[in-house]
Amino acid sequence: MEFDINQKKYGNFVVIAATGLFLTYQIPEKFLDMKLGKFCLVPMRQGKSLKTFVALFIEYTEKPDFPCQEIISYVPFTNQVPEVLISIMKWVAEYYLFPFERVLQNIAPKFVWNVEKHTLLFKRLSKFFHIDDKNHYYINQENNKKGIKGEAILPVREQIDLSKEQENIYNQILLKPNSVCLLHGVTGSGKTEIYLKIAQKIIKDNKTVLILVPEIALTPQMSSRFRAVFQNNLAILHSGLTSNEYEKEWFKIHLGFVKIVLGVRTSIFTLLENIGLIILDEEHDGSYKSQDLPPYQARDIAVLRAKKEKALCILGSATPSVESMYNALQGKYEYFKLENKYSNNTVDSIIIDSKKNMNLPSRLKEGNYPLKSTQISFQNDSISSEVCSLLKEKKDKGEQSIVIINRRGYINFAICAECTSPLKCPRCSVTTTLHQNGSIEICHYCGYRENKRKNCPSCQSNQFLLKGIGTQNIEEQIQSLIPNLKIDRLDRDVLTSNTKLNEIIENFRIGNTDCLVGTQMLAKGHDFPKVTLVVILHVEDSLFLPDFRASERTFQLLTQAMGRAGRGEKKGTVVLQSLIIGHPVIEMSLNNKVDDFMNREISLRKIGFHPPFSRQILFEIRHRNKEKALNLSNKLKEYLVSHWKLNQFNPLKVRLAGPYSATIEKIRDEFRMQLCISSSRDYHPFILFPKEISHDKELISCLRIDVDPYSFL
Secondary structure, rough: OOOOOOHOOEEEEEOOOOOOOEEEEOHHHOOOOOOOOEEEEEEEEEEEEEEEEEEEEEEEEEOOOOOEEOOOOOOOOOOOHEEEHHHHHHHHHOOOOOOHHHHHHOOOOOOHOOOOHHHHHHHHHHHOOOEEEOOOOOOOOOOOOOOOOOEEEEEOOOOOOHHHHHHHHHHHHHOOOOEEEEEEEOOOOOHHHHHHHHHHHHHHHHOOEEEEEEOHHHHHHHHHHHHHHHHEEEEOOOOOHHHHHHHHHHHHHOOOOOOEEEOOHHHOOOOOOOEEEEEEEEEOOOHHEOOOOOOOOOOHHHHHHHHHHHOOEEEEOOOOOHHHHHHHOOOOEEEEOOOOOOOOEEEEEEEEEEEHHOOHHHHHOOOOOOOOOOHOOOOOOOOOOOHHHHHHHHHHHOOOOEEEOOOOEEEEEEOOOOOOOOOOOOOOOHHHHHHHOOOEOOOOOOOOEEOOOOOOOOOOOOEEEEEEEOHHHHHHHHHHHHHHHHHHHHHOOOOOOHHHHHHHHHHOOOOOEEEEEOOOOHHOOOOOOOOOOOEEOOHHHHHHOOOOOOHHHHHHHHHHHOOOOOOOOOOOOEEEEEEEOOOOHHHHHHHOOHHHHHHHHHHHHHOOOOOOOHHHHHHHEEEEOHHHHHHHHHHHHHHHHHHHHHHHOOOOOEEEEEEEEEEEEEEEEEEEEEEEEEEEOOOHHHHHHOOHHHHOOOHOOOEEEEEEEOOOO
């Protein structure tokens, strides 16, 4: 809508209050040159008092037929949000069926939106940034020389030398500007070196670079390598930073003092301008899919943002997601493959049948039943003698080992020996996990914790069977069996801060630690040249989950874990200790048959009408009353079916499952009912969603919508 300059006196603003509000304000004459996306302070009545809030200017509008208050001022230390980013946020709102005014909260952290903290915030920032009479900002370069606390310092690099294979792919990618490139490189093939050299080229072209990694645990390694090349031209963004570190890094980006941003999922919304390259490392990783609201997929937004910014987008992985590989096969993405490890070392694999060392009935020992570790009561036999011998051998040779079990805690759960009732969380329909040598019960879904109950709540028996194992138990057993082994653990229970994370990784990197035990985060992209042994325990636990992506996740976990071994001068060994032997997914992974796996998985997805052959939308009703949850679910189903019939949608292109109870029926005292739509990809989620649902206050207050869900638990 076009306005004469003298008529630009009113505007629509998104006020970031508790839920986000779309309001109209009068714009005083001194602000009539206001640009789209400007952070402003506005008055808003809350109860009987008038309070000040931060709002984002969205558009000019005609004079409304109601009186409007004036905006107060601009927010100090802020520029406008890039227009391209606001258009992306509108796409996110429409695609993920989430209110635009709430989506916008993601473009800035809480310390920007919280007016009550502004005085102290700006006082701290004034020591780091300076402003002149013309509103130009300058940075205190002495403070800017400091990297993130705990970050490893590597020698400065000016030249990036690539192998012949890497150089060839580097040149080919540069011939595909403004495209999406899937870089499929076997583990240890040197994808990061290609990232670095392309980033150098983009920076020389006076553009900026955005790099995403899936886990905070991967940022120290990646940041060290990028800082060695780009020094202070790099900003880091993730929740492991201290509040002061995060403030400085965020404002360095927003005020234009850096050309490269490295962060996790939320960094896709960073206020970086003039982007020429977006890199998504480990693009297959499920951590890129947000489980918070809105439940967006950062990989898809990265592709969209690159398109709107006219930038190059590189999706890198040793185990590409089925969706990305399918897009490459369809010609939507450019495809490049690195087939040779940088070290040229091979990796041997050893498979150990866990059942042979355990006190189990003969029928279970001899057969190849689909057992899971959670069905077993381990009696100091969770680590086989073969694994112990190999750990000792590597220690004696001055080499390092990694042990991966994708379950944190000490024991998975306790079950009453008399009545077989498990110790459960009182707020969720899951068992509690035992931590700290089995003395503490913790629920991994709601955070409930208490000292381990001495008696069964059902029959008061004090006899319990302990089922399954976790990282704490494995760490303890290895330390007991090999006392002189320097061992450490990396899982979410020990990651209390970014400093702690860096300390664990740096101690392992420089050789102060012989063996690192952890969850699947250890399998993701780490480069430890001295690691020659990787032990993977009970991968079958992920293989038998009730999810169509279970095979894909298991294949990726195994393949990624194998890639941590033999990255240096010596060859590596991978040991798979499992309760099931000979499964085709395991065999294909151990033999690096990526193409065979992809062909098998794509065929199965097509038969089941799963992504990438369909788009899924998961509707979840949450209510403290189980019957009410079911009634609301049936009401939702009626809305959907009526809307589809009215619009004559093809029933072969739109399928509905449910309502049914979620796999985990209750979390935080709320019962969960689900319905799942599987539709043809030419049906946008917006057209499948009837407006009547948004107007049903009772229903919408209990409804959670997840477009392209990654988990159905």
